[in-house]
Amino acid sequence: xxxxxxxxxxxxVIRALTYGQENITSARYKNEEGKLVYxxxxxxxxxxxxxxxxxxxxxxxxxxxxxxKREYVKYARLVRDVKRVYPxxxxxxxxxxxxxxxxxxxxxxKEKQKHIKAVEKGLKEQYTPRxxxxxxxxxxxxxxxxxxxxxxxxxxxxxxFMGPFKAGFYQTFAAMFGASLKKEYDAxxxxxxxxxxxxxxxxxxI
Numbered sequence: 001x002x003x004x005x006x007x008x009x010x011x012x013v014i015r016a017l018t019y020g021q022e023n024i025t026s027a028r029y030k031n032e033e034g035k036l037v038y039x040x041x042x043x044x045x046x047x048x049x050x051x052x053x054x055x056x057x058x059x060x061x062x063x064x065x066x067x068x069k070r071e072y073v074k075y076a077r078l079v080r081d082v083k084r085v086y087p088x089x090x091x092x093x094x095x096x097x098x099x100x101x102x103x104x105x106x107x108x109x110k111e112k113q114k115h116i117k118a119v120e121k122g123l124k125e126q127y128t129p130r131x132x133x134x135x136x137x138x139x140x141x142x143x144x145x146x147x148x149x150x151x152x153x154x155x156x157x158x159x160x161f162m163g164p165f166k167a168g169f170y171q172t173f174a175a176m177f178g179a180s181l182k183k184e185y186d187a188x189x190x191x192x193x194x195x196x197x198x199x200x201x202x203x204x205x206i
Contacts, residue, residue, distance in 0.1 A: 059199050075193075079206060081138045082197045088130070089145035095123070096150055096157060116161055140179050144194070148185040155181035 043052040066072040099119055106112045134142065147153045152160075158181065159167035171181045187195040200206040 057203065059196075059203055059205060061196055061200075077137075078193065079197055079201075081135075081141050082194060083201055085134070085138050085142045086145060086198060086201065088127075088142060089149045092146055093149040095119075099161065120162065136179075140183070141194070143174075143179060143181060143183050144185045144191060147183065148187070148191075148198075153182050153184055 041052045042049050044050075064075065066075065099116075103112050103115065106115060131139070131142075143154050146157070150157060155167055155171055158170055167181070174181050185191050185194075197206070
């Protein structure tokens with residue numbers, strides 16, 4: 001058991017030296033009594049072995065000033081909408097990556113189209129009930145956040161996976177309700193406030 005403990009310590013030190021200061025994490029193991037023991041990662045700095053703890057990033061923005069209650073309510077609603085929609089956009093990103101990677105393993109176009117139809121059916125069954133509960137403003141926000149997460153607009157994604165005909169159909173359908181699948185995310189411009197909220201939400205600061 002003593003040998004196992006020493007090997008565990010060596011493993012942590014080697015990992016620390018291999019990955020460097022920016023990638024060191026803590027580890028844990030069970031001792032002879034079966035209790036969970038945490039080992040703090042270490043790093044060598046100027047010849048000294050010291051514990052390494054990576055602190056989370058804290059975002060500091062200039063405090064917001066609202067001219068009236070109406071502006072504050074508008075901001076509060078945006079925070080609510082981001083908290084509700086942002087997780088869905090992250091899920092969509094994961095689905096896009098997973099689908100793309102799996103399609104690369106299929107040898108024929110026929111098999112790819114079959115898989116895409118299966119994915120489309122599954123998405124409708126899984127997400128239709130959730131999307132129906134979104135407000136119109138939340139739906140438009142989701143379109144923007146999909147572009148943020150995937151670096152492609154919803155229109156481009158639909159066109160890539162389902163073809164130009166379906167992309168055009170869905171775009172026309174969205175336009176009937178005053179929305180656009182071609183809407184892009186502008187973190188430095190029109191969507192600067194949304195970006196600020198996302199960073200704070202991701203970091204647990206709001």
